[in-house]
Amino acid sequence: MVKILVVFYSRTGVTRSIAGLAASVLKELGGESVSVETEEIIDLKERSGILGYLGAGRDAALKAEARIKPPRAKPEDFDLVVIGTPVWAFTAAPAIRTFCDRHCRNARNVGFFCTMGGSGDRGAFEAMEAACGKKPIASLPIVVKPGRVESMEAYRPKVRRFAEQMLKACLPGFPG
Secondary structure, rough: EEEEEEEOOOOHHHHHHHHHHHHHHHHHHHHHHEEEEEEOOOOOOOOHHHHHHHHHHHHHHHOOOEEEEOOOOHHHHOEEEEEEEEEOEEOOOOOHHHHHHHHHOOOOOEEEEEEEEOOOOHHHHHHHHHOOOOOOOOEEEEEEEOOOOOOHHHHHHHHHHHHHHHHHHHOOOOOO
């Protein structure tokens, strides 16, 4: 049995929705061979509204450490940790950088995804890789145009390819 943790931070709910879709697709593809848990990283700093948005961008640009609620799950207890972040100021959200730095150094395998309005995935993935101290076995950028959020099902084919890449690396005998 391959144990998978899908962990994410989401300010507006978009990254949360993609994390849910990724967990669902991993379960669907892995069947009885996988167990999938999800956990949301909670930033203890108020990030809602326009002031929260502006502060979030500032903190991301300055690479500020976040105060986060201690996570329930321990990444080292999983075969794969899938980590999701929104892109802020062309990098990962501070809560995810902090989580990766404090908790993912001993993770066996990691996969990264990010959500963004246009660009910045490269900087986000580099920040996550540096904080985890390891390269991802797969990464997935998701562009969600502001004011034009499609149904999450529109992203299923991309999420499926991402999940297949990760399962091929972690699940012996997975097709492909």
